Amino acid sequence: MSTLTVDQPGKSVLMMGNEAIARGAIEAGVNFCAAYPGTPSTEIAESLARVAEHFGLYAEWSTNEIVALEAAAAASLAGLRAIVAMKQNGVNVCSDFLMTISLSGTKGGLVIVAADDPSAISSSNEQDSRNFAKFADLPLLEPATFQEAKDITKWAFELSEKLGLPCMIRSVTRLSHSRGNVKLGEIPEGRPVARFEGAYIAGAFVAIQHSALHQKLEQAREAFEESEFNWYVGPEDAKFIIVTSGSGWFYSREAVAALGLGEEVGILKIGTTWPLPERFIIDHLRQATEILIVEEVDPFLEQNIKVILSEQAKTLGPIEVYGAKSGHLPGFGDINQDKVARALASIKGLEYRTRDEVYAQRASDLALPILPPRMPTVCPGCPHRASLWAIKAALKLDGRDGFVTGDIGCYSLGAGPAGFWQLKTLHCMGAGTGLATGFGQLGQFGFNQPVISVCGDSTFFHAAIPGLINARFNNSNLLMVILDNGGTAMTGFQPHPSSGYDALGRPAPVVEIEEVCKAIGVEVKVRDPFEVDQAIEDLYDMLQEDGVKVMVFRRKCYLVESKEKGRKRVFVEPEKCIGDDCGCARFCSRVFNCPGIIWDQEAQKAKIDEVVCTGCGVCATLCPRGAIVVEGG
């Protein structure tokens, strides 16, 4: 049973941050959830979809984040409570609607969860989505604990309804993806009737709307002054105060404890970070002469607090502010207890050592032989490896220095060794095809390199279709390769419009990628990338033709396929393997480099790592000696 359905108020349950957010929505009686998967936000909508039938709520995977937000806003305008969850980049995608829905206002509680990925572990950029709340004049909440993740979410619905404004929650990987105890609240019963009334027009008397919006924000500020999500711990008269929000709370508390500064340093933790609760902050900083601001990614809190300090300079007197600007904390990347403790120690002139250096050395010495050094790569059995090899071969055969414009998906790794370094540009969803349509117009300037854009099946629906239509409309020259592995693989294989099932696993109509392309009027071929030689030939042929062409490389992610159909055993017949000799030169383990193939140093032969191998068998078709055998053919 999901922790989301446990109906025992007061019970303490271990939950992932994202589940706690989903639970908060359930406790707020959420009716509608729309999202596009993206790390670290995915589990929010995923857990809500799992209990959708149980609670009679609606949940969908939308084609992209702006559509998700618009769909959820519709539910709000009809008086329902709705939630959208997205990763940081999703906020950029939906920003156009965000900037206008704030003007028109909303009705039912509408909560937008933006999950940031500090240090960009699973992203193409690092950003601080809190800036968007300020930019769009929306109230912003930042949970610091698992309990708060739930409670803030629940409260955000009430606040949104009260203000008639969407409310934004900012999470970060550390909170979204770790687990902690959460005390459950009540689950409301009953389902409201949806009905649309009135009009929500952004753009009518904008200046008036904008000033009304500022008044709503003032109301939010008033509510924040009294919020239970802002608190202070530490000595009454502390001269040194850490001001923090979100994940910074954990780290600050641990750092203070580690340095034994509990008697001396206070922590002011803010859960409502835009607009800031000014009075609350001033009250707690009256005694302070030094503050350290601890937050993840941009100095958002730092800059906004500095504004308050300067406005209140007379009341508060001079306060030294430490943080990103002073260089004590980075202002980029993730933070941790260590970084905070180091900052604190350096300000305080204390000695601080993370862990015993001898111990650290010994630990890394021990770990090295166990962990084989591996470059980031796509999974064993991933069809993208074969697709990118085919692309590389076709471009080399073509001989005109063609190149690949990349996109966001597992295949983004194609910018590195996993894709034989083929991707030469990498930005945001849809950018590969957008760039390609531009490159394809440069013929009149002497440009004669063929351009291949790659995009995933999910990315195609998300953001690449307008680029393709543009290419067709303006008669560009490009070959778009759609790497169709049957789902949104990077985030855990969520369905998309051509998957044939929906967020709840129910059968859904299929939007065929090739039919969309045909309707746009471009030449389209569908091939299996595991038939590598055929794939190379077809790509080569398409590169010789002018105009806009689409190749769909269709092959299901083999991790999924082998789970569904069972795994075939693949092994090497050592007597046939010629290894380092001319005729092979260790192609499988050295060049094709599937993690399932290893080089047996002792035997000087290739070997299949049967624990890792998924049994896809593509290496067997590539081995020049037929040394790799798939059991049962």
Place this chain on the structure above:
Amino acid sequence: MEAGKGPVDLEKEVLNEGLCASCGACVGICPYIKVVKDRVAIIEPCGISEGQCYDFCPRTPTDIAALERRIFGEESPDSSLGSYISIEMAQARDSETRSRAQYGGVVSALVTYAMNQGEIDAAVLTRPFDGSLMPTSVMAEQSSQVLGCAGSSYITSATLAELNKATKQPRGAIGVVGIPCQVMALRKMQASKHETGAKGVKLVIGLFCTWALSYKGFNEFLKGKVDPSSIKRIDIPPPPANILVVHTKEGTMEFPLDEIRGSIKPTCNICYDMTSELADISVGMVEGIDDWNTLIVRTPEAKRLIDKAKQDEVIESRPLEESRLDHLREASLNKKRRAISEIVKRTGDEKNLLYLRLSDGESRKFL
């Protein structure tokens, strides 16, 4: 035969210079070298410094005299047509074969015969028209497949790759039909220290060849003029016609040769061999007589096969008129002169003949 060179050198000296003949000798050995249509490329350097690819290529340094000694037991005494036992004109006796063949059908008839007699178990052929302008390479294992490959395509296909594939699945005795660059590559494969499918080749039938066309160029030329899938035969009648004739299901079309010359593969301009001098048997046209072939028998083994084929009434022959033979010699010598002068134009050095390792005496004849 130049030791110590590999794919990096092959790429630099042959592929990047546009000198690849798309013979296929380097294709199918390993996963690094690929062919599509008639384009050969090294997808990624394998890191090996001394490789089969470089060794086999007909456009890497080749000691012609050494190959001749290996095949014929002596260097060729004849600078125009190479070593031979006899030159005559011949044709297939079977009228079906003749009607489907390019000229007299000697090639198709001999390959079929050799397979039926058990002289060879398989034959590496080229199917000239297969629904597209691009010919396909075929490893025929049944004699009934041979006639399906009759006719000439003026585009080269990487036919020898079939031999490399044979390393994976060994076959018995193999026959090969190829144009001169392919025959030269095949002989280099046989002479190489490497284990190759060419070691099983027992019969080499070489075709005459003045030049071949690049797929890309010829395809673009025919675009909008001829539907490639309807082509039944392409012929270049002897001078002074100066035309290329395309026979399709719909009818016959003629194009001035001068419009097509731009599509001739650059490597053909440095090719020194018109009559497949290193083959066991060489076959070409007889100028002005459409259903006969010129037949050059070069090795005793080949002579034995030809004699048997005549006895069994598979082919018939007549003496070739002296004037025609002179004409053939002149044509061959012309190709050599053109090649040497083109090579020297490229290298700017009469001592540097690129891939050709000729004795000083031999090369001086053509300078």
